[in-house]
Amino acid sequence: KRKLILDVDTGTDDAVAIMCAALHPHLDLIACTSVNGNVEVQYCTNNTLRALEFVGRGDIPVYEGLSSPLARPDFPVPRAIKFDNGVHGRELPIPNTTLRKQETGAVDFLIETYRNATDEIVLMPVGPLSNIAAAVAVFPKLVDYVPEVIIMGGAHHKGNVTPQAEFNIWADPEGAAKVFAAGFKKVTLLPLDATHKALVSNERSRKLEALGTTAGLAASRFIDQRIRAYDDNQPMEERNACPVHDALCVNFMLDPSVVTTLFRHVDVECHGTLTVGRTVVDTHYRNLKDPNCHVAFGADREKFCEFLESTLALGPKV
Ligand code: BDR
Numbered sequence: 001k002r003k004l005i006l007d008v009d010t011g012t013d014d015a016v017a018i019m020c021a022a023l024h025p026h027l028d029l030i031a032c033t034s035v036n037g038n039v040e041v042q043y044c045t046n047n048t049l050r051a052l053e054f055v056g057r058g059d060i061p062v063y064e065g066l067s068s069p070l071a072r073p074d075f076p077v078p079r080a081i082k083f084d085n086g087v088h089g090r091e092l093p094i095p096n097t098t099l100r101k102q103e104t105g106a107v108d109f110l111i112e113t114y115r116n117a118t119d120e121i122v123l124m125p126v127g128p129l130s131n132i133a134a135a136v137a138v139f140p141k142l143v144d145y146v147p148e149v150i151i152m153g154g155a156h157h158k159g160n161v162t163p164q165a166e167f168n169i170w171a172d173p174e175g176a177a178k179v180f181a182a183g184f185k186k187v188t189l190l191p192l193d194a195t196h197k198a199l200v201s202n203e204r205s206r207k208l209e210a211l212g213t214t215a216g217l218a219a220s221r222f223i224d225q226r227i228r229a230y231d232d233n234q235p236m237e238e239r240n241a242c243p244v245h246d247a248l249c250v251n252f253m254l255d256p257s258v259v260t261t262l263f264r265h266v267d268v269e270c271h272g273t274l275t276v277g278r279t280v281v282d283t284h285y286r287n288l289k290d291p292n293c294h295v296a297f298g299a300d301r302e303k304f305c306e307f308l309e310s311t312l313a314l315g316p317k318v
């Protein structure tokens with residue numbers, strides 16, 4: 001089994017990623033860390049605990065992280081309040097839990113776990129990068145202990161929270177810039193350019209619901225909610241379908257062929273007005289900086305949907 005830590009701002013697509021990582025037989029999700037993003041961090045924590053318990057994995061610990069961006073004081077407002085209550089809302093549409101977060105904070109947990117690790121543990125941030133940046137700020141040598149970072153975030157072709165920026169990066173641009181510049185051994189970025197090519201349709205959501213598992217039922221509820229919100233607020237080329245951004249990172253960890261990547265230099269705009277939070281991918285080598293990131297530009301929608309169906313068929317029955 002390959003080990004991973006998911007850093008999440010649980011929202012509905014984070015929840016699908018969490019369930020997939022918690023249920024897949026080839027993965028060992030050793031913990032989740034939560035961060036301010038889609039909703040305030042305490043709701044992210046609670047939603048993470050709900051998702052884990054709902055699929056019978058309440059044994060996986062959750063460590064709460066930063067409640068606001070690293071540096072930028074004017075972006076503390078979570079997405080659900082500022083932009084689109086529809087996509088996530090504050091609480092997941094599944095039962096609440098009596099489980100509680102760990103006493104240790106996310107940043108301390110990340111540093112201690114990697115410093116003492118004897119096996120490789122993939123770090124998979126699928127929310128704003130505040131926790132990762134803070135951990136690097138406290139313990140810069142963290143980058144020597146982390147074998148691989150797989151990030152959902154960024155956009156080259158078009159943004160979502162602004163015309164030029166994707167939410168996770170936009171919510172903490174300074175944090176993201178710090179992570180891309182930190183010198184991690186291997187960084188893969190799955191931006192909207194990839195996740196928007198791996199849409200899940202209503203028909204596939206019905207198949208998830210029909211799996212007869214709590215994971216399939218929950219995922220279909222989350223995806224139905226996302227389809228409504230996308231059709232209303234951010235229609236994709238194809239209606240009655242939506243991206244499930246964060247879960248594509250879990251699929252990628254198990255099967256890198258689900259996306260196509262380019263190895264390029266990536267940095268983050270932290271000072272623009274129209275462009276703040278944009279991931280600047282040097283696609284055609286215009287600056288003299290070495291590539292630091294494998295950036296996914298294509299994705300195999302069919303492979304992704306089959307991954308969801310086969311993985312969410314596992315775990316407790318309804
Ligand atoms: C990202 O923003 C959040 O709303 C999702 O959870 C995903 O991580 C997509 O832009």
Ligand code: CA
Pocket residue numbers: 008009010011013014038126127246
């Ligand atoms: Ca997320």
